[in-house]
Each structure stands twice: as structure tokens, then as C-alpha cells.
Amino acid sequence: MPSPVLPLLGRGLVAGAAAGLAAGLFSLLLAEPLMDRAIRAEEKRSAAQEHARGMHGTAQHHEELFARSTQHAGLVVTAVVAGLAVGVLFAVAYALVHRRDPRAAPWPRALVFAGAAFAAVSLLPGLRYPANPPGVGDSATVGERQALWLASVAIGVLGMFLVRQVYVRLSARAAPVRQIGAALTGVAVLAALFLLPDNPDPVPVDAELLWDFRVLSVASHALLWAVLAAVFGGLGLRAVRGGAARGVIAGARAAGVPSRPGAAPGTSPTAPPP
Amino acid sequence: MSLHSAASHTDGAAAKAATVQTRDWLVASAAVIVALIALYAVFVDNGSLISATGGYLHEFAHDGRHLFGAPCH
Numbered sequence: 001m002p003s004p005v006l007p008l009l010g011r012g013l014v015a016g017a018a019a020g021l022a023a024g025l026f027s028l029l030l031a032e033p034l035m036d037r038a039i040r041a042e043e044k045r046s047a048a049q050e051h052a053r054g055m056h057g058t059a060q061h062h063e064e065l066f067a068r069s070t071q072h073a074g075l076v077v078t079a080v081v082a083g084l085a086v087g088v089l090f091a092v093a094y095a096l097v098h099r100r101d102p103r104a105a106p107w108p109r110a111l112v113f114a115g116a117a118f119a120a121v122s123l124l125p126g127l128r129y130p131a132n133p134p135g136v137g138d139s140a141t142v143g144e145r146q147a148l149w150l151a152s153v154a155i156g157v158l159g160m161f162l163v164r165q166v167y168v169r170l171s172a173r174a175a176p177v178r179q180i181g182a183a184l185t186g187v188a189v190l191a192a193l194f195l196l197p198d199n200p201d202p203v204p205v206d207a208e209l210l211w212d213f214r215v216l217s218v219a220s221h222a223l224l225w226a227v228l229a230a231v232f233g234g235l236g237l238r239a240v241r242g243g244a245a246r247g248v249i250a251g252a253r254a255a256g257v258p259s260r261p262g263a264a265p266g267t268s269p270t271a272p273p274p
Numbered sequence: 275m276s277l278h279s280a281a282s283h284t285d286g287a288a289a290k291a292a293t294v295q296t297r298d299w300l301v302a303s304a305a306v307i308v309a310l311i312a313l314y315a316v317f318v319d320n321g322s323l324i325s326a327t328g329g330y331l332h333e334f335a336h337d338g339r340h341l342f343g344a345p346c347h
Binding site for chain 1: 294295299301306312313317335336338341342344345347
């Protein structure tokens with residue numbers, strides 16, 4: 001029986017490319033006007049600073065390398081590359097978590113898995129370190145901010161895993177026990193997230209622009225995960241139907257080997273998702 | 275983990291299945307590594323990963339970084 005990881009990987013790549021393209025085009029249409037406005041405002045600010053001090057400000061941009069139009073295209077390319085990479089990680093994580101029964105319930109599992117991934121990778125880090133438009137960010141602190149941001153992503157992913165583990169481990173207990181257990185774990189994860197030091201940079205941006213940009217940032221993340229889930233789950237459904245249509249023999253053989261006996265304990269296929 | 279699944283099969287088929295499993299998971303691991311490098315290049319690198327690209331990679335991905343919340347200069 002061949003491993004199901006490669007078909008999942010293929011689905012992850014297709015779903016990731018579609019998701020990245022959707023998020024890239026969405027943000028090209030809606031977020032780029034804001035970023036252009038933010039850059040114009042920043043240029044005004046640094047020009048005023050320069051004028052006042054007779055020198056360059058520290059927060060100025062190095063945008064001389066590329067024209068803005070190239071950076072607009074770069075946004076879409078970046079989103080597609082990120083989508084492909086996220087699709088691969090999604091597929092492999094999915095294959096690992098559902099390794100006992102990788103073909104079952106592709107649609108609801110894809111939705112739940114992508115929802116959990118959105119919370120872990122996008123929402124939680126985004127709550128702690130909300131996205132900032134261009135013009136915010138001191139190059140002197142970029143290393144520190146990257147370390148903090150990566151830590152927040154790591155806490156998000158580990159935290160989501162922990163919440164699921166708690167929920168699964170408590171599966172024999174009454175519903176209130178395991179739900180409160182999972183919720184308390186979630187609160188502990190949030191606390192850990194907010195124990196991280198604050199973003200050290202000032203945010204000298206118009207409040208309305210800042211809010212709109214952050215909402216669009218979260219919306220782009222959400223769109224990416226939603227499209228990823230829909231395409232991944234849809235392709236999974238199609239594979240199940242295709243497999244059923246291809247013949248009784250193959251189906252019977254697959255049914256004769258329902259699960260891999262060597263699968264590690266700790267994750268039960270019947271356990272509800274986090 | 276995939277090697278254990280071979281235990282219940284006949285020797286030849288089991289060995290083959292185990293080989294296929296191992297190969298597939300190796301492919302998956304390679305894909306994960308490539309994906310992580312791609313994410314690093316797009317969202318974290320500041321010109322140090324591929325020094326030949328200098329700041330170009332960073333600047334090309336500039337808007338994507340800001341949009342997705344990755345720290346930028």
C-alpha cells in the first residue's frame with residue numbers, strides 16, 4: 001500500500017498556489033493603495049525631518065532598488081511562493097496528524113485543519129504583533145523584531161498542538177472537563193504570547209490607515225487559509241470519488257488495509273479536532 | 275514509523291511497501307525543507323541567505339512582508 005503522503009503533497013501544492021494567488025490578487029487590489037499612501041506619507045515625514053535636521057531620518061525606505069510597480073508585482077509573487085510553501089507544510093502536517101486514516105473525511109478535516117492553522121500561524125501572531133504598513137520599522141531593530149515575530153509564530157503553532165493534545169488526552173472525560181481543559185490551555189498560550197516583549201518601534205501612521213491596513217492583512221491571511229482549505233478539501237473529495245469509481249478491486253484492497261498498525265499513539269482518528 | 279507497518283505482510287511485499295513508505299516520507303521531508311527555505315527567503319532574509327541578491331530579494335518581497343505581518347526594515 002503506497003503512502004498517502006505524496007497525493008496529499010500534490011493537493012497541498014495546488015491548493016497553496018491557488019490560495020497564494022487569491023490572497024495576492026486580493027491584497028493587490030485592496031491593500032496596495034494603502035501601502036502606496038503609507039509610503040507617500042513616510043516620504044513626506046522623512047523629507048520634513050531631513051529639512052528640520054539637515055540629515056536623513058533613520059526610518060527611511062530603501063526603495064530605490066525597485067519601482068513601486070515592481071514591488072506590486074512582487075506582492076503577488078511573494079504571496080504565491082508563500083502559498084506554495086504553506087501548502088506543502090499544510091499537507092505534510094495533515095498527513096502526520098491523520099496518518100492512521102488519511103483518506104477519511106477530507107472536506108471537514110481540511111476546513112478544521114486550516115482553521116486551526118489560521119489561528120496558530122496568522123491570528124495569534126497577528127494579535128501580538130499586528131502588521132504595520134510600509135514606513136514603520138527601524139532597520140536597527142529588524143533582527144529583534146524578527147526574533148519576536150518568529151517566537152510568536154512558534155508559540156502559536158506549539159500552542160495549537162498543545163490545545164489539541166489536551167483535548168485528545170481528555171477524550172475519555174466528560175465534555176465540560178475536556179472543553180475547559182482545552183480552553184485553559186488556550187488561555188495559557190495567549191498569556192505566553194503576551195509575555196513576549198512589545199514591538200520596540202514607534203508607529204507614526206494615521207490611525208485610520210493603520211486600522212484598515214491591519215484588517216486587510218488579517219483578511220488576506222484568512223482568504224489564503226480559506227482558499228487553501230476549500231481546494232485541498234475539494235481535491236480530497238474528488239480523489240475519494242475517483243478512487244471509488246476506479247474499481248472494486250482497488251477499493252477492496254484499500255479497505256483490507258484500513259490503517260497502519262505502526263502509527264504512533266497519542267492521536268486518535270476518532271478524536272475531535274481542537 | 276512507516277517501517278513497522280511492514281510487520282504484518284509477507285516479506286517481499288512488506289519490504290517493498292516499507293521502501294515506498296520510506297521514499298515517500300523522504301520526498302515529503304525534502305519538500306518541507308524546501309518550503310521552509312522559501313518562507314525564510316521571502317519573509318525573514320535580509321540579504322544574508324543569498325548574498326548575491328543583496329537587498330533585492332528583500333525589496334521584491336517588501337510589500338508581501340508588510341502585508342503578511344513579517345517584520346521589515
